[in-house]
Amino acid sequence: MRNYKTILLATMSFDIGGVETHVLELATGLRQLGYTPIVASNGGVYVAELKKRGIQHIKLPLHDKNPKNILDSYILFKKVIEKEQIDIVHAHARIPAFTLGLLHKTMKFPFVTSVHAPFSTSPIYRLNSNWGQASIAVSQDLKQYLIDNYKINPQNIFVTINGINPETFRKDLDTHSIEETFHIDTSKTIIGHISRLDRERSLVAQQLLDLASDLYAQQPNTQIVIVGDGADFEYIQTKANHINKQLSTNYIVMAGASTKVNQFLALTDIFVGVSRAALEAMCAKCPTIIAGNEGYIGIFDHTKLTTAMESNFTCRGEIMSNPQILLQDILSLIDLPDKIVLGEYNRSIVLKNYSIQKMTLDNIKLYDKVWAQL
Template sequence: MPEKGGKCLNILMVTMGMNIGGAETHIVELAAALVANGNRVTVASAGGVYEAALSRNGVPHVTLPLDKKSPGALLAARRGLAALLRKENFDIVHAHARIPAFVCGSLQKKFGFRFVTTCHGVFRLSPILKRLSDWGEYTFVVSDDIRQYLLQNYDLNPAHIISTVNGINTEVFSPLHDGSAMRKTFPGAERPTLLHVSRLERESSVCAEALLEAVQILGGKVRLIIVGDGAYAGVLRQKAEQVNDNLGEGTANLVGAKTNVVDYIAACDIFVGPSRAAMEAMSCAKPTIISGSEGHGGIFSSSIEAAALASNFCFRGAGLPTPERLAHEIEILLSYGEEEKKRVGIEGRECILRHYSVEKMVSSYLSVYEKITAYKTDVPSDVVICGYYGYGNAGDDSLLSRIVDGIRRIRPSIGICVMSAHPKKTRRFYLVDAVNRFRLFAIRRKLKEAKLFLFGGGNLLQDKTSTHSLLYYTKMLHEADRCKTPIMVFANGIGPLSATKNIYRVKEALSLAESISLRDGYSFDFTKQLLPEKNIRLTFDPAIQIHPVSIPLPEKPYFIIFPKKNAPDAADKLIYLTGSLQSRQSLTPYLISLYDEEDLEYCRRLSERTGAVLLRPHSDVEIVSLLAGAELAVSSRLHGLIYATAAVCPMMSFSDDGKLASYLDYIGFGRHAAIPCTTDIYTDAEYLLMAAERILLYRDKIRTALRGGLPMWQTLAEYEFSEAVRLIQEAPAHQKNQKKE
């Protein structure tokens, strides 16, 4: 039965082929383990030697031309997959290569399946290939460098890129496996045996070619076995014959594609190769030289373990293997005594046991499978979320991400629709329904079917940017009321409001809400004066729930600035502050843009003038993680302060926007606090520096205060998700009563 009482899932895995390769053995292990856990798995591919292994584990295989890029083959594969999808009600479609992912993606809208992919490596990029690549709703990666490759080259939601491992069956790939019979099948059994396992295409045969030359350098001391097949195998076979002519029959052996790889590993003395094949050899406690077509790592030991883990044992960019380098490292291993060889082998196996269990791999996949099969995106939406979404503002994107995640954490089946400036991107990024925020008739249709209008996050009701914006948001609140959809004003800030008529508009719009929560003290007091009869809650911005994770941090002490272009001389003051903190406090400055449309070019100019490094974090989690290691945050945007609070990082504002000062008042560091952390753009440069140095002087006290307040603030934010779910669940009765009235 499935683990933890989960339901039986029907899963389709789609890949190019099932011949020798790391991705292919990954699929075999994963499919077998999923079936053992009570799930159904079907594999579709062009076929290959691992079909038999799938069959032994109860996994049916469907043969389709998924290994070819020609239009005819792609159409045939698409027709075949469509027929399979019509026949089987798959909960999950899981693609393991770019061609299968492209074909599956073209069918997703029609069949409505949940779609995930696994990225097993980095690929050549071109504008066409980049455009055609479809990484699904969630993407699994087997190493951190693949994650970075995806984030740098594709517009994916970082929260939907999930790390998994190349799970190794350590009971099968074990030092107890006997390789003596296999060892005797090749001539020269008395010589130390080298083994290389790989797909033998031209681009993946760099190590195999270098090994054939290394054997010649070693002058017949060793024999080499190469397991694998591919278009380049013929070339390698000719080179092997030349080696045998020079050094004797059986020195170089190409045996083709084999599924009993463990027998060959058990028969070898030293393994040379990359990625999953190297990990299988290490699991068998064989001394291993990690080397392949993407990079050369050398003899595995604890000293290179971190780099090996980060690159899925590929060492991308570390320099390619050469015959001389391989021959030298083989000589080193040959010189070891039996105890030393055993120690090296055991060190490798312990690494695999720590990091690469099949159980860990399956758990990472099942947790996502089970989560996303509960999501409903093809049914009428239960809640319509309104905010400043789809514009690339990091603060607003954080709000939306936290709101969606918070609601789904309590009730994953709730249907969510977001009003967005870019609905197509929002749908894909958050796995929600989305409607264009300017299409009034479409919005009305969504509101009429919804159980809640969630007016979500940020200072939406203000006239500082323009009255047009205020009119838009108040109109949306009135539209929800006309559609008899209950309204929740969720963790909003109110103001600034300068025009009397706009204050009246806000009062009238807010009076329509069934539930109101506000994220700062000024907004709470102001709204309470407007609507004294309303039950209004003081809450916290949901971004406070972001937790820092372990990421590489700068080595030297540093501080982070979140700039925003405001007064003409604000840049000069920031430049003065940056230079002074560098020289007087030995702090390295970094810049982060929270709203690229307005701030990125400004940050670049500041970087040029100060020498500060402009960081480009991919997510709010990465920002909070960077702040967790910083000595100080200086922010001109509100979410810079909220991120700093979540990271327990001392902070100060530098802004003419009252909501930043109001926020610092709320958390106890306003103008009248014992340690005030608020400055504005009109502050004298010397005073700005003095304020920053005072905060640095008391940084430990500030951290202690932030750490003490954090649990309460996170609890306040969490309550709002429960309130939203309650309103959705109670909405049908509410709406019936309204209709009767």
């Protein structure tokens, strides 16, 4: 039996988001180990980074459930799999998993999926879900979600992590270009937030705007920087502009989508967010408040480690975030005398538990399982 080499990684888009950066780092890790990863998506700002790393990207209309796009993707996937002689197909989102699941019935390629978040379990979504021959979840609670809601055999579900590159996310990066472009004043305490700004993910960005005037009144030597784009961006930007006008200062910076996430984190003094973005911030030695649409853990320290790791830093199952508690935690961190110590601790947790090497090898074990079934 020959060994496999070419792996197709399919996701919806390649803009700012945890899934996209996960796929970027997985593809990089696979390439470093001698495999040939090919990424398929509807494109986005991170495509240039893929090409810079020598990884092929193929644009397919995988970004929505439009029947025409699904049909076009089905036809294009078939051509790609045949032309590129794909050995393993790995879907990282529900839409590409559905389309590839249909194609798998006739082409019989080794087919796996990643579970990055829980999806709706309504009957129509259950019917349209395809989890492949085996799946890999980015946290233990997501594995249990698959078992409970889709009755998948636990032996066919692996668990991995979000691998973070410590050379990419460091505190000692040159940030002058983004400081000048976005008028960020690093003499102030920078409150950073990075997320895709759509309905499922923009809650905390909006809460930062809700508390901005109170934070400025109590701590005028601060500035809020929000990085990301999405369906809610225009609304949030309009609201930020209104607040800036009221305060007569460039207090809230809306940076939009950017591939310079590591530079934004390098100049961030306090980060607010969840999941992969929170881990990247921790790797850059940022004191971090874990808060998102699914819940609120608060200031990350050794007392929150187990809770945060159980849900992959997403806050699933925790109390909901609100502007009042968020404001109090931001003020507490501003006054904290040993923020450097906390930042060092945060980076040590990422280095110990969230390496790209471990994430890549976990996925290879998944590929080995389905390849052995040929």
